Amino acid sequence: MTRITVKVDGSSFTDEVEPRTLLVLYLREQLGKTGTVVGCDTGNCGACTVHLDGRSVKSCSLLAVQADGHEITTIEGLATNGELHPMQQAFHENHALQCGYCTPGMIMQSIDLIADNPNPSEDDIRLGLEGNLCRCTGYQNIVKAVQAAAAAPQPSAAGGAQ
Amino acid sequence: MIPAAFEYFAPATVDEALGLLREHSDAKVLAGGQSLMPALRLRLAAPEVIVDIQKIDDLRGVRDDGDALVIGAMTPHSTVESDPLVAEHARLIALATATVGDPQIRHRGTFGGSLAHADPAADLPAVAVALEASFVIAGADGRRTVPAAEFFEGVFSTALGEDELLVEVRVPKYTGWGAHYEKFNRVAQGWSIVSVAAAVRLDGDSIAEARVGLGNMGPTPIRATAVEAALVGQPATADAVREAAARAADGTSPVTDINGDADYRRHLATVLTRRAVLAAAGTA
Numbered sequence: 001m002t003r004i005t006v007k008v009d010g011s012s013f014t015d016e017v018e019p020r021t022l023l024v025l026y027l028r029e030q031l032g033k034t035g036t037v038v039g040c041d042t043g044n045c046g047a048c049t050v051h052l053d054g055r056s057v058k059s060c061s062l063l064a065v066q067a068d069g070h071e072i073t074t075i076e077g078l079a080t081n082g083e084l085h086p087m088q089q090a091f092h093e094n095h096a097l098q099c100g101y102c103t104p105g106m107i108m109q110s111i112d113l114i115a116d117n118p119n120p121s122e123d124d125i126r127l128g129l130e131g132n133l134c135r136c137t138g139y140q141n142i143v144k145a146v147q148a149a150a151a152a153p154q155p156s157a158a159g160g161a162q
Numbered sequence: 163m164i165p166a167a168f169e170y171f172a173p174a175t176v177d178e179a180l181g182l183l184r185e186h187s188d189a190k191v192l193a194g195g196q197s198l199m200p201a202l203r204l205r206l207a208a209p210e211v212i213v214d215i216q217k218i219d220d221l222r223g224v225r226d227d228g229d230a231l232v233i234g235a236m237t238p239h240s241t242v243e244s245d246p247l248v249a250e251h252a253r254l255i256a257l258a259t260a261t262v263g264d265p266q267i268r269h270r271g272t273f274g275g276s277l278a279h280a281d282p283a284a285d286l287p288a289v290a291v292a293l294e295a296s297f298v299i300a301g302a303d304g305r306r307t308v309p310a311a312e313f314f315e316g317v318f319s320t321a322l323g324e325d326e327l328l329v330e331v332r333v334p335k336y337t338g339w340g341a342h343y344e345k346f347n348r349v350a351q352g353w354s355i356v357s358v359a360a361a362v363r364l365d366g367d368s369i370a371e372a373r374v375g376l377g378n379m380g381p382t383p384i385r386a387t388a389v390e391a392a393l394v395g396q397p398a399t400a401d402a403v404r405e406a407a408a409r410a411a412d413g414t415s416p417v418t419d420i421n422g423d424a425d426y427r428r429h430l431a432t433v434l435t436r437r438a439v440l441a442a443a444g445t446a
Contacts, residue, residue, distance in 0.1 A: 002170060019170030019212065022203070041163055042200045044351060046266060055240070055269045061199040062270070065170055066192075066214060109266065130350045131264025 004068040008033065009077025017064045024048040026064035027074060035076040035104055039133070046132030049105035050074045056112035058131070075104035078111075087111050090149035091142075098136035106132050110146045120150060165202035172214040176300050176329060179215055183325040184302060186211040191327065193236060193275030196267045221274070221329060224248060230332045235274020240265075242273050252333050253445075254293060254341035254361045258285045261345050274328045277313075280320045280382075282417075283353035285345065287314055287383040292359045292375030295333045301326040314382035336373075339363045340446025344438040345377075346430055348421070354378050355421045356430040358386075358410070360438035362398070364446040369393045372439065379414045379431055388412045389435055398443035400436075407436035 001016040039047030051073040078085035113128035173179040190209035201207040221236035290310040357377035372393040374386040392406035411428035
């Protein structure tokens with residue numbers, strides 16, 4: 001077992017983990033943050049996307065031990081005082097989901113996308129979400145939601161959990 | 163699935179990492195992990211020991227070293243993609259890097275990791291060969307430098323020894339050269355069926371020098387030397403470039419697989435080479 005200390009959604013955790021523990025399984029099974037889901041075995045689907053030190057990563061393709069000393073934001077850390085993050089609100093208002101399984105990853109990647117490119121074109125959005133698969137929506141409303149969120153006023157720390 | 167159990171080390175220095183690799187015969191180096199982690203999860207790989215090199219800060223970053231750029235092996239793709247030195251002196255690398263995987267993978271995956279993995283369908287090996295990059299490898303007896311043409315030995319196989327570490331890649335400067343990367347695939351995140359990396363230096367309207375690398379046209383990346391030679395002195399016109407690009411598949415033996423047979427790949431190589439060289443000349 002290896003001892004790690006990570007900050008997740010604003011709180012610090014120190015835990016003993018087996019080195020082979022995937023970050024996503026540490027988040028879900030040891031911290032109970034089941035908002036982040038596992039969609040595939042291969043790193044393709046993006047459903048498990050979280051932010052590591054403010055940048056999007058696939059938490060199925062990292063070991064929990066690799067997050068030692070780093071800061072993670074999950075979908076559960078986005079809302080502040082019961083207020084949805086503007087990206088969450090935009091997904092809600094644009095009905096950017098059907099089954100909802102890809103949604104946590106879509107939202108986390110969309111926040112990263114507009115942090116890099118505050119005024120993305122439709123093509124920029126589709127390319128920026130290349131690493132996130134949705135099997136229900138055909139992506140139309142997801143693209144609309146990201147466009148709406150980009151046009152909405154952003155919180156001061158985009159994607160921040162504070 | 164989750165990986166099989168392994169012992170984990172995260173050394174802080176290159177020497178410490180080399181010591182661990184010498185000490186453990188079944189050790190695997192973990193760089194960004196974007197190829198290794200899926201392999202561990204599917205248990206295509208099950209090493210007894212993982213040596214995670216992410217804490218070795220010396221291995222990250224891009225620096226100017228006179229007539230060459232030096233890219234640290236652990237520099238993430240997302241850094242390389244937007245690095246001003248790379249943009250100025252080796253734009254072909256930035257263009258190819260921007261097509262690797264997807265944004266999340268580029269945040270985590272590394273320049274050296276991708277090269278050391280040596281997947282025939284990867285983006286960066288063909289670029290390294292085209293640009294005559296050299297690979298700086300650390301081992302028990304110090305450091306040695308291997309030219310790109312000798313680094314790639316086969317499918318997932320390189321000149322790196324079991325107890326060696328790729329520490330940095332030196333790239334001669336191609337300041338003022340035009341560059342273009344053509345990658346042919348069918349789906350988002352897809353690996354290239356064939357890819358072509360081209361850099362061109364113009365003298366007036368004619369091509370003074372050309373570098374062309376082919377990806378996935380064999381077990382290792384291939385330098386299209388016949389095309390390069392045929393381009394020199396030619397005007398950068400569609401007809402002249404088409405004629406030179408027709409030699410792109412000369413001497414290659416690409417695989418036949420579910421994405422395309424060998425003849426189709428040879429045809430693609432000529433078409434993509436024409437497109438890549440013309441586009442590169444347009445940016446010179």
